[in-house]
Amino acid sequence: MDKPEAEPEAEGPAASPAPYRLDDQVGHLLRRANQRHLAIYGRAIPELTPMQFATLAKLHEAGALSQNALGRLTAMDAATVKGVVDRLRKSAHVQTENDKTDRRRTIVSLTPEGRALVESLFARAHEISRETLSPLDATEQAMFLHLLRKMI
Amino acid sequence: MDKPEAEPEAEGPAASPAPYRLDDQVGHLLRRANQRHLAIYGRAIPELTPMQFATLAKLHEAGALSQNALGRLTAMDAATVKGVVDRLRKSAHVQTENDKTDRRRTIVSLTPEGRALVESLFARAHEISRETLSPLDATEQAMFLHLLRKMI
């Protein structure tokens, strides 16, 4: 029963390889879901880029952080963090100082303006998450978030 | 019973607004899931960028396409398509020609080298999708893809 032939069902040895359809691939779907989310974000909060907002939100949540720690907590590359922090510093939303105990570190913290701005945006930010998930009902939303977390 | 106080459960009138935790937001989770996928991709197919592969795969699937059509089918901005096509043309994986009937259009098609390359990568590409979904069991994978599609 192990003849390498005539096994039309299941995964026969010479089964035609499933065709590769871009629209069926997780990666493509993830990318498009992300694109849709970013479009919703851009409409709701045009004054800050997504990563600039994420940075302010994380600093508000966790307090002053080194650039590296900030990168880990926001899932940003060190090189990317630098650019974001540079621009936020230029717009006076964050400030940086040298760490007294570790001279390699640069500590980033919110300025009063940055704190005021991010606090004023939390309501809109919640709305963004709500709208992004809006095609799903409550049960599906919970399931989706659960599966997303499990996949990371 | 409508005193604006002492209502720890439910959503009281002055309910403390749900704190904004970055790690709880769909956008952040989508971004991280995408990052993880891109890391898996990069390990499996280092010779082409994700969008270069997506472009070749779509051309293989749909045949020659105008740049705009290619952009719509791969969910790429027109400006982004140009850069990707330029690089693929430089590496001789695609070629372009002028449309006879519509002089605005640029038709993009696979070269023999591009076709051979993309066909040789389909197996690895399938493996990438499999690995990306591997933290989920079969039922969860189906559910996840279903919810992702519903959200787009």
Added chain:
DNA sequence: TCCCGTTTGTTCGCATACAAACGGATTTTG
């Protein structure tokens, strides 16, 4: 036929992303 709105492709500018390489600082280890 001529005008107008749309489509297509291009260019510019800005903001992620990440790999790789580097110098300086700190920590681990032998």
Added chain:
DNA sequence: CAAAATCCGTTTGTATGCGAACAAACGGGA
């Protein structure tokens, strides 16, 4: 303690990704 391994931040280079502004070309209706 000194060497080795790590960590932190920076810089460079390449590749998306998108908004905005344009020019050329198309299509339909007045």
